[in-house]
Amino acid sequence: MSMVSYFFWLVAFIAGVVVAYFVPETSLSIGGKFFFIGAWGVVLGFVLFSICRKKVENAEVEFTETLNSIKGERFDLATRMPVNEKPEPEPEDLPLPKGAVPAKEALKKIEEVALRVGFPLEAWRKYARCLLKDRPVPEVVKALEELLPKLFPNASGILYMYAGTQTDLHKVLSFGGYMISDDVIRPAECASFDAGDIVISDYSNPNLTGGCTHLHHHPHGVSFxxxxxxxxxxxxxxxxxTDALPDNExxxxxxxxVSIVATTFGQYVANQNLNIRFKQQSIRDSLTGLFNRRYMEESLAREVSAAIRHNSPIGLIMLYPDAIVDILQSKGRHAVEQLLWELGQRLPGYVRSEDIPCRYEGEVFCVILPGADLKITRQRAEKIRNEISQLQIAYGDAILSTTLSVGVSVMPVHAGDANTLLYTAGASMHMAIEAAGNRVVLADSLPKKS
Structure with a gap:
């Protein structure tokens, strides 16, 4: 396969990526764009495969025509002879016509073309299917781990990804018979990080300096x-x-x-990243970062069903900052938002890891406590009230502070379903507000229905 074919394939793929990037989201969603890019890559891969196969078929045709031309020339020589003359025996090595290729050389040429088409199509198709079907990251990484040794024979390699922070790169997979780098590196140790492009290091060059310093375990041959x-x-x-490139490449x-693998995997990871962000935005409140009301209602219904099924309790705390009205009148809406943001940052630290803190609506927050009985729920509510009452928030030259009005309801003590649990917790909170705030009111205090 000539480099011209590779070049045009790469240009076509990049062109598809650019087209997808500039298509408005009103016409094509983000998910649709990445599906198009993946499909475009598969189509171009099939085209590349077809071109390679066509070259092999052309070589076979050329070989067949060569043999036929040889036979035809011998027949023409025979017919030009006088009828009364006896043909001479054919020599063992009859000279070939000008431009003809000996059979051995033709077969060798076909074999060379076939070797150059040594692209691991089966492994590539498995990897491409994982990308197109948006499979989980471990499944895609496994398919990539199977593809890389076949795509880069007699080579070793390593794939790094960030793990939670942007400071260190951690090994996700490696292949080959020897180690080329450490399991954890800094991004600056690889020249490709600053270059934003593929960096090739030819270690046979005595003038090679700098470059990818993380490849210190086996600095031989060529690295990409x-x-x-x-x-x-x-x-x-x-x-x-690799210590040496294959003879036919x-x-x-x-x-x-390397560019094809890095580009396709990079687009897949970007797509996964967007999906995570979209999911977070769909269940998180934009101001406080807590779970939103939609997620709270779904979680409450799920937890109540589990509580009924396992005959276990579930607590619900609803709370309201008492200073909201005063802060709004004296310092404005932005100060209120600053207070709500601070409460959203601190509330998760005052509850258990299995609890679900949410912004219910406006200035009202709530916490779902799976498996918590009345005693545990009340203790948690008192802890939250006490911690927030001591909170001092800097706001310019001023200090923001508030107390809380808290309502507590527990199932099955105060309710038998999700709606009643939510109602009794809210009613208890309003009783705390009407009683001048800074207190916890249990649903036991609600008037009994006659």
Missing amino acids: CAPIEGIEEHFGILSVQ SMDDWHAK
């Missing part, structure tokens, strides 16, 4: 380092090192293959 990027974000690095061939 590519950034894993997508939608202007950096997610990791792919490094591949060039530096440009490997550069193209």
Whole structure:
């Protein structure tokens, strides 16, 4: 396969990515864009495969025509002879016509073309299917781990990704018979991080300096380092090192293959990142960062069903900042939002890991406590009230502070279903507000229905 074919394939793929990027989201959703990019890559891969197969077929045709031309020339020589003359025996090595290719050379040429089409299509298709079907990250990484050794024979490599922070890159997978880098590196140790492009290091060059300093375990042959990027974000690095390139492949061939893997995997990771952000935005309150009302209602229904099924209790706390009206009148809406934001940041630290803190509506917050009886729920409510009453929030030259009016309801003591549990907790909170706030009111205090 010539480098021209590889070049045009890469240009076509990048063109598809650019087209998808500039199509308005009103016409094509984010998910649709990445599906298009994946499908475009598969189509181009099929085209590349078809071109390679066509070249093999052309070589076979050329070989067949060569043999036929040889036979035809011998027949023409025979017919030009006088009828009364006896043909001479054919020599064992009859000279071939001008431009003809000996059979051995033709077969050798076909074999060379077939070797150059040594693209691991089966492994590539499995990897591409995982991308197109948006499979989970572990499944995609496993498919990539199977593809890389076949795509880069006699080479070793390592794939790094960030793990929670952008300070260190951690090994996700490695392949090959030897180690080329550490399990954890700093992004600055790889030249591709600053370059934003594939960096090739030829260790046979005596003038080679700098470059990818993390590849210190086996600095031989040639190495390729590519950034894993997508939608202007950096997610990791792919490094591949080989002592010698295969005889039928060039530096440009490997550069193209590294680029294809890094680009497709980078776009997949970017898509996963967008999905996570979208999911977070769909269940999180934009101001406080707590779970929103929609998620609270779904969680409450789920937890109540589990509580009924396992005959276990469930507590619900609803709370309201008493100073909201005074802060709004004296300092404005922005100060209120600052107070709500601070409460949203601190509330998760005052509850258990299994509890679900939410912003219910406006200035009202609530906490779902799975498995908590009346004693545990009341203690937790008192802890939250006490902690918030001591909170001092800097706001310019002023200090923001508030107490809480808290309502507590527990199932099955005060309610038998989710709606009643929510109602009794809210009614208890309003009783606390009407009693001048800064207190916890249990649903026991509600008037009994006659």
